[in-house]
Amino acid sequence: MNQEKMGKFIAELRMEQGYTQKEIGDKLGITDNSVSKWERGINAPDICYLKELAEIFHVTVQEILNGERNFKKKEIDKEHHSKILEVKNLSKSFGKRKVLKNITFDIYEGDIVGLIGPNGAGKTTLIKTILSLYKKDTGSVKICGYDNKKDLEKALSKTGSIIENPDLYQNISGRKNLKITALINDIKDKEYIEKMIKFVKLEDRIDDKVKKYSLGMKQRLGLANALIKRPKLLILDEPTNGLDPLGIKELRGILRKISREENISILISSHILSEVENICDRILIIDEGKVNSEFGIEEVKYKNISLEDEYFAKMKKDE
Numbered sequence: 001m002n003q004e005k006m007g008k009f010i011a012e013l014r015m016e017q018g019y020t021q022k023e024i025g026d027k028l029g030i031t032d033n034s035v036s037k038w039e040r041g042i043n044a045p046d047i048c049y050l051k052e053l054a055e056i057f058h059v060t061v062q063e064i065l066n067g068e069r070n071f072k073k074k075e076i077d078k079e080h081h082s083k084i085l086e087v088k089n090l091s092k093s094f095g096k097r098k099v100l101k102n103i104t105f106d107i108y109e110g111d112i113v114g115l116i117g118p119n120g121a122g123k124t125t126l127i128k129t130i131l132s133l134y135k136k137d138t139g140s141v142k143i144c145g146y147d148n149k150k151d152l153e154k155a156l157s158k159t160g161s162i163i164e165n166p167d168l169y170q171n172i173s174g175r176k177n178l179k180i181t182a183l184i185n186d187i188k189d190k191e192y193i194e195k196m197i198k199f200v201k202l203e204d205r206i207d208d209k210v211k212k213y214s215l216g217m218k219q220r221l222g223l224a225n226a227l228i229k230r231p232k233l234l235i236l237d238e239p240t241n242g243l244d245p246l247g248i249k250e251l252r253g254i255l256r257k258i259s260r261e262e263n264i265s266i267l268i269s270s271h272i273l274s275e276v277e278n279i280c281d282r283i284l285i286i287d288e289g290k291v292n293s294e295f296g297i298e299e300v301k302y303k304n305i306s307l308e309d310e311y312f313a314k315m316k317k318d319e
Contacts, residue, residue, distance in 0.1 A: 004041035005067030011039040013057040016278065017260065018253025028052055058260075069301070082109040082144075084158075084233050084265040085130070090139035092122075092129050099125045101289040102139070107233070107265050112255070114280035114297075115269040116311065122289040123269045124163075127237050130267075131161055144232050157185075160231035162239060166222020170211040174202055174221045177210060178228060185229040196224040200254055216247030223254065227262075234258070234266045240275055248272075252279050277307035285314055 014024055014035075021032040021039070028035075028049055037043040045053060047061075054061045063069050085107040092100040099122045107113050115123050128134045130141050132148050132155075141148040146155035168177050178193055187193070197206050200220040210218065219239060226234060239255075240248045252275060258264050270276050276283065277297060285292040293314045300310045 002067055003044050006044065006064060007039045007041035009064060009067040010035075010045075010053065013053075013059065014039075015249070015253065016256065017057060018255075018257035019056075024053075024056070027056060083107075084109055084111070084144060085267070086140075086142040087126075087130065088140045088142075090126070090129065090141060091137045092125055092134060093137055099289050100129065100136075103286075103289075103291055105284055105291060105294060107267060109232070109265055110259055110263050111282060112259050112266045112268070112280045113282045113284055114276035115267060115284050115286060116271075116273065116276060117286035117292070118315075121286045123286055124237055126286065127161075127163065127235055127267070127269060131159065131163075131235065132156065133163075157229065158232045159235060160226030160229065160233075161235040161237075162219075162222045162226055163235075163237045164241070166218055166225065168210050168218060168221060168225070171209060173209055174206045174213070174217075174224075177221065178224060181225050181228045187228055187230075192230070193228065196227050199227070199257070200224045201250065214247075215242050216244065216250065219243065219247065219251060220254065223251075223258075227258070227264075230262075232265060234264050236266065237269045238271070239268060240270060240272055248275060255279055273308045273311060274306075283307065283310075285311065287315065 014021070021035040024035050025032040030049075034043070038045055050061045050064055053064055057064075059069060083106055087106070088104050090100055090103040091098065103122075103126060115126070117123055125134060129136050130143075130148065132152055136149075141155075143155040144158040146158065148155040169180070175197070178196070182188070182193060197203055200223050202217065202220055202224065205213065205217060210221065213221065239251060243251065255266060255268075256279065259266055268276065268279065277300070280297055282294065282296050283300075284294050295310075297307070300307050303310070
């Protein structure tokens with residue numbers, strides 16, 4: 001057992017999943033200083049703590065001891081996970097130009113799916129068609145079983161989204177923005193609103209006017225806004241655009257935490273492949289309006305290559 005390697009692995013898992021050292025310490029009934037010593041390789045957790053850490057981080061005790069994940073190919077357990085989004089033979093044209101061509105894929109409960117592809121591939125059009133911002137030509141979209149044409153209101157009640165930039169009122173506080181969204185959606189649970197404020201780590205600035213927020217803070221407020229109506233599906237189009245490395249890291253941790261603790265499925269479109277690799281469970285490549293390929297991120301890590309390598313290999317194969 002390499003104690004230093006194990007410590008680094010514990011730190012990576014903690015940051016990847018959006019926990020602070022104090023939060024891990026509180027879960028285990030120990031001080032954050034003890035967690036810090038583990039991560040620096042000064043001390044090592046005993047077996048009872050190893051078991052609890054494995055449960056928190058969704059890994060095995062042996063993986064923690066080894067200081068690395070043991071990646072194995074695996075399929076989604078479709079029998080025990082509800083289908084949250086079902087897209088079937090979806091097509092969309094603008095005039096004579098066909099942008100989406102018989103797109104078919106599913107997203108299951110708790111799934112985080114990365115939507116990637118070159119510029120002009122149809123990613124944003126796909127997202128806007130799922131959300132009924134564009135009218136589809138043919139095919140179907142169902143969200144939690146509700147058709148986005150026949151049962152539009154029910155389908156959209158199950159979704160939260162940020163398309164490009166969060167739609168926020170700049171001259172009022174973050175809290176008032178959330179209250180307006182809650183009022184529009186007839187949400188009266190004040191405790192849940194406070195929970196979302198803490199979730200996105202805006203407790204100290206929530207009563208400031210939004211125009212005083214940094215871009216990262218606006219993105220986090222937009223995320224809280226999208227979560228107010230307790231969606232089962234969260235759709236994000238380029239959520240890390242314009243964020244600095246710290247903002248990207250914070251958003252990554254929050255998204256992981258949302259999926260894990262609230263059991264929310266997430267569809268993320270992004271050009272930053274390294275971030276998609278860090279956040280997502282599955283990848284959907286769109287090219288020229290069609291699904292090029294779909295695969296689990298663990299398959300990539302099992303091959304000991306990066307998502308970027310896999311992406312270019314898939315794109316080259318399709319030429």
